[in-house]
Amino acid sequence: MTNIIAVSDEEIYIHNSNNKKFDLLICSGDLSPKYIDYLMNEFKPFFSVMVHGNHDKKYYKKYYEEENNSFSKVYKGVYVLNHSIVNLKKFMKKDIVLSGFSGALSYGFRPFYFKEKDINRFKREILFNTTFKGNRYRLIDIMVSHNPPYVKNTIKKYGQSHTPSKALGEFYIKAFPKIWIYGHIHPSYYFQELDFEIRYQNKISYLLNAVPYKLIKYDEEKKQVIEISTFKRCSPKKVMLK
Numbered sequence: 111m112t113n114i115i116a117v118s119d120e121e122i123y124i125h126n127s128n129n130k131k132f133d134l135l136i137c138s139g140d141l142s143p144k145y146i147d148y149l150m151n152e153f154k155p156f157f158s159v160m161v162h163g164n165h166d167k168k169y170y171k172k173y174y175e176e177e178n179n180s181f182s183k184v185y186k187g188v189y190v191l192n193h194s195i196v197n198l199k200k201f202m203k204k205d206i207v208l209s210g211f212s213g214a215l216s217y218g219f220r221p222f223y224f225k226e227k228d229i230n231r232f233k234r235e236i237l238f239n240t241t242f243k244g245n246r247y248r249l250i251d252i253m254v255s256h257n258p259p260y261v262k263n264t265i266k267k268y269g270q271s272h273t274p275s276k277a278l279g280e281f282y283i284k285a286f287p288k289i290w291i292y293g294h295i296h297p298s299y300y301f302q303e304l305d306f307e308i309r310y311q312n313k314i315s316y317l318l319n320a321v322p323y324k325l326i327k328y329d330e331e332k333k334q335v336i337e338i339s340t341f342k343r344c345s346p347k348k349v350m351l352k
Contacts, residue, residue: 115135117135118321119321120322135159137159160210161254164223179191193228195208229281233284252290259282261317
């Protein structure tokens, strides 16, 4: 069993009052290095990973030096997946394949912003990664992005600066990870359902908003989500895709 805490966008100083063991901290962007350091000290995850949000550039004093498939020099102790994929067996005794894509859909520079065409490069990187060549996404347990993907019948209200990505949505359907974690859209912005249990071709995937945090129990052996909660247990809205 893998205990996961996923966070994004809003810095809520939550406490691990029961000293629960956490295996994995996942950050979906727009959080300060100071806050991530707090979470790492409070929850003591075995491994921490992140993608960048559109506001993270301010924490880099000079031009951005590529941090991808590597530990960050700014977010100390956190592994960055700007546009890549990794099997966590490399770092911990759990067979969990995790992929990440940074940024918000807008004009600007990677990794803090992206255009739809940038997803094509990302898909090629996944396809031709030597470890996963020939498997065509089938191995992804967890996908992490800052911007939400566009998936039919899920997120319905959003402003121009928070538009779900159609290209990420196409990747979602092809990859169909067990869990897709995203941020960028704050629940308080539009007051709508932002967590979904998506069923497609006899498969189940969970699209989960990490703002401000989600606690997830994941059985990496059975490849099943056991529980999702924040301050109480969550029941994501069910969506059937044809």
